[in-house]
Amino acid sequence: MTVGLEELGLRPGERVRWRPREGARWVEGTVTGRERDGSIGLRDREGRARALPLDRIEVATTGRRGGRTWEPATERAARTEQLGLFG
Secondary structure (H helix, E strand, C coil): CCCCCCCHHCCCCCCCEEEEEEECEEEEEEEECCCCCCEEEEEEECEEEEECCHEEEEEECCCCCCCCCEEEEHHHHHHHHCCCCCC
């Protein structure tokens, strides 16, 4: 069974960031879709395509006080999957 973006709590066009390698600066981009191998399809600001595993991505969100913050995509996916148990 293939899990889509919605089941992971992601949407096409959503803002994300990732590090190309450990210790590098964050690169921002947007979600484009789900790849066959299960990775997340992304586009950076220059339009270059990437496919990264879920555990390397952080998703833009609004914090408790209304400010922009980032959360690991794995945390969002875990929370979204658990909500399905109650529906």
